[in-house]
Amino acid sequence: MLDEALPRSAPEGVGIGRAGLLAGVRAGFPFAIAACILSISFGVVAQDIGMSKAAAIIMSTIVFAGSAQFAAVAIVGGGGAIGAAIVAAALMNSRFLAMSIALAPSLPGGPLWRALQGQTTVDASWAIASRGDGTFDRALLFGSTAIQYVFWVGGTVIGAFGGGALGDTDRFGLDAVYPAFFAGLLIQELHDRRSRFVAGAGGLIALVLVPIAPAGVPILAASLAALAGLTRQARADTAAMLRKEHGS
């Protein structure tokens, strides 16, 4: 009975409003600024390893995955094989597999349209769009990713042409921006014993795996902690929450 099917959270045909998209753009703006600074340094680093300005900009435009781009470029710059760099990028992005699975029920339409909507999965937008009840607000997702995309590509252009005018961006403390954002969101999520347990377990799994697993894998592996949601009590709590949500 607990496993009875749920009504789809985002039925087909439900459009996304302009207001929602704009709210997403606003929510994504601080991360767009941070992404811009990061991608300025990407534009510089990519040229340091011998990529052309155009190649750096094209990479940001069609890959649009910061940590994967840095990882791939670092491997090639260190004399590694192209294949190894692509594998490193894939592993770095593996967390998006967990995030895109979570998003799936909230993305309507045919397979191709869903695949395209899935491309908007980036860390900050996923977090912003999460309603906390296992569903996601598509408009917030699209809006916040759109502004981050524009700034990510724009920053790469600035970095490619402006060179290293900013110098070492770490001195601005910007490397603390993303972890601090996730720490802030995490604190908001720790509202009951189950979420505190899952956070502790996830953090521990990641920490233990960092020295032995390729970069990116510890984060995907940490998502296994979410299997704590499968306990009888957890499913009963979810079912109760959904009954309340549907007002019956």
Add this chain to the structure above:
Amino acid sequence: MSGTVQLIAGCAIVTFLIKAAGPVALGGRDLPIAFRSVIMVLAPALFAALVVTQTLTEGKHIAIGPQTAGVAAGALVAWRTGSIVGCVVAAAVVTALLRAL
């Protein structure tokens, strides 16, 4: 130069496939409560892993640095005030100040 083309195309393709996999395989249909129950606690698991890997590690080593203290300061702000913006600003400022010392 063809190496660059392969690198960019390869990274673009794997990123596309990873982000498409979930919505293509599981989207557009009803999923059981157990699925929703797991997704509800996926955020704390992933956020904790992102925080840990970005503040307590340096490459493959466990290490603390100025950003560790910065993020701790940000977390304190988030906990006391509930402000995410305050959290991020405090983290960047504390990290930058410690690096300037």
